[in-house]
Amino acid sequence: MALMTAACLCLGTAVGAEADGEEGVARDGFTHDQRMAWWREARFGMFVHWGIYSVTGGEYQGRKLPNSAEWMMNRGQIPVAEYEKLAALFDPEGFDADTFVRLAKRAGMRYLIFTAKHHDGFSMFHSRVNPFNVVDATPLGRDIVRELVDACQRHGLRFGLYYSQAQDWHHPGGVGNTWDDSLPRVSVDEYVNEKAYPEVVQLLTEYAPISIFWWDTPREMSRESLDKLYATRWLQPGLITNDRLGENYPGDHRTFERRIPTHGPEGVDWEVCMPISGSWGFKRGDVAFKSTETLIRNLVDIASKGGNYLLNVSPTADGTLLLQAVERLYAIGEWMAVNSESIYGTTASPFGRLQWGRCTMKQQDGRTTLYLHVFDWPENGALVVPGLKAERVRCRMLDDGTPVAAEAAGDNWRIQLPAARRESPVTVVKMEIDGAWSVAPVSPMLQADGSILLGAEFAYLHNNEGMRGIEVLGTGDEAFIGRWKDPHAWVEWPVKVARPGTY
The missing domain is CATH 2.60.40.1180 (Golgi alpha-mannosidase II)
Incomplete structure (x- = not known):
């Protein structure tokens, strides 16, 4: 069966997963299928966004900032020197890694991914090259990544790390800080060499075992820097990486953010990441918590299309989760205790859209x-x-x-x-x-007259969180793609074609 991809309203060829060496065996001795075997079995993971931005809870100088709270430094255009003061207020003595991991396990999650460094440039581990880190710059003085690695080992969960490789609003060469004129600007390559690359190497060598490395917001990096970062994947045998390092660096799986695709992409592994509430980072007064029913149905919907569900929670400044999040995770766990066999190790539905x-x-x-x-x-x-x-x-x-x-x-x-x-x-x-x-086959996009219907509800939207990205508005025949204000965003439609012809 042929597969065509329409991207940005143009036909093109999707980049496939890398295969190194003979018969797809990579430099670490694993084939792609061997790397992904446990991940495909798992289907459900926990994402944790946590940093010193939790001190403010999305509010700065009396203003509640829009969008996700972890973007507060950017949205509030806070100077680096001012933002650094938050580290002295970050003392989450209530944080217990075992409690978090046990909660994830009780909810039926099989892996946990934690933000080692987000866009604000603050390292949640004892960085050797960045003194702006949780051990050296806060009264807590504890290595959060180390504690989570060890807790996951104790409780049998796979552990992964999120790392913002391009955006760094704290380093003079990092991408994204356009407001602080006091920064002595240097090149992005210099930032990668001084900070990003040595930190990634440290994480992948001193914090083993790491099962997943989750890049984010690829932009404005040289091919040399991208190649250098991409090569670090061999430091952990069997390491899984996502598709957000940079263009033409596909990684092992695709990512969809906040939105579940109408149809799962065929021939690739994929994952939907989504916050349990409205914000990735802790946001004071956030009332946009998804219902338990919605969360369970999201998990089922994604698994039915062959994907994984990475559900995000956001600790407060004291290192605990809000009751709304805990209650929902407990409820998901109760459902999974009865029905997990219908999720773990399953593949996509053979049917089209089912009414019930x-x-x-x-x-x-x-x-x-x-x-x-x-x-x-x-x-x-x-x-x-x-x-x-x-x-x-x-x-x-x-x-x-x-x-x-x-x-x-x-x-x-x-x-x-x-x-x-x-x-x-x-x-x-x-x-x-x-x-x-x-x-019986179902092809909702391929019409009887040979035309291809590129409907909004069948599109895959690629946008960067924090930007004013695109989204599908409306439903059914009234659905359309709107709010397309992000120049980095793009749209694609995979189309199944049963036989050669003119379409």
């Missing part, structure tokens, strides 16, 4: 298992699985194992759900199929 919910799938030893996630319980209790052709199926409710009747109905299968509706954000039916089966 989503589907995940597992295939093993000639048997296929479909996990039917019911968002909207049918009024008559009859769950129709469209376009499925199979000889023998067995169905039961995943929560208590109750068998449910299933029968072929034309080109569909009809499952009769129990009379009593489940009190759950998502109810799961486990459908086991023996032998051969098929699903």
Whole structure:
């Protein structure tokens, strides 16, 4: 099956994952599939944005700043000398790495990614080259990254690091600080050589094991600097990297921010990162917490399209999470305790859009298992699985194992759900199929007359957090792509074409 990609309203070729050496074996001895095996199994991770910006909680000199709170230095145009004073106020004695990791594990998360350095240039570890760090510049005097690495080891979670390689509003050569005229400007290459590169090397050599390195906001860097940073991935065997180092540095997986794509991109690993509330960093008075139902359905939706869900939480200045976040993580954990088999190790749904919910799938030893996630319980209790052709199926409710009747109905299968509706954000039916089966293909973008409908809801939007990026507004036939004010943003449409032709 051919795959075409329309990018920025032009047809082009998507860059694939790197394959080094013979048969895709990289310099560290791992193939791409070997690196990604545990990650594909995990499906669910915790993102943690934390830094000295949490001291202000998104407020500066009596003003509540817009957007995410970790951008406060930029949005408030705070001079470096003034911003540095926040470090003296950062003393989160209430932070306990084991508590965070246990909470992530209880929620069903399999990995944790922490912001080692965000755009403000403050290092949350004992940097050898940057005195503006949590050990040397704060009364806390503790290495937060070290504590989290050790806690993840104790509790069996994979650990990853976020690092802002280009934007650094504290270093004279870092990208992004356009307001502080007191900075003695130097080149971006000098910043990379003095700070970014040695810090990345230190993180990948002194804080092992690191499973993921998560770059962010690629911009304004020379090819030489990018190559230098890209080469650090070999310092940790099996290290997974994302696609945000720079153009033509695809990493191991793609990232989508705040928005779940309508269809998962085929042939690549991908992840959706999203804050549990409205802001990545702690924001005082943030009331935009997503409901437990939304969070669980997001997890299911992403898994049904073959992706991972990286859910962000933001500690306060005292090192704890708000009750709203803890309650939601506990509730997700309760759902996962019953239904995790329908998430871990699953692959994308074989169906198109389902009216009643989503589907995940597992295939093993000639048997296929479909996990039917019911968002909207049918009024008559009859769950129709469209376009499925199979000889023998067995169905039961995943929560208590109750068998449910299933029968072929034309080109569909009809499952009769129990009379009593489940009190759950998502109810799961486990459908086991023996032998051969098929699903009628669905291509919502390719029209009968050969035209290709590049609908807004089928687009993948690429924008940088903190910028005024694009988004899909409206739904259905009324959907459109709007607020396109970020010059770095772009749009793409992957299109499935079953046979050669003119389109």
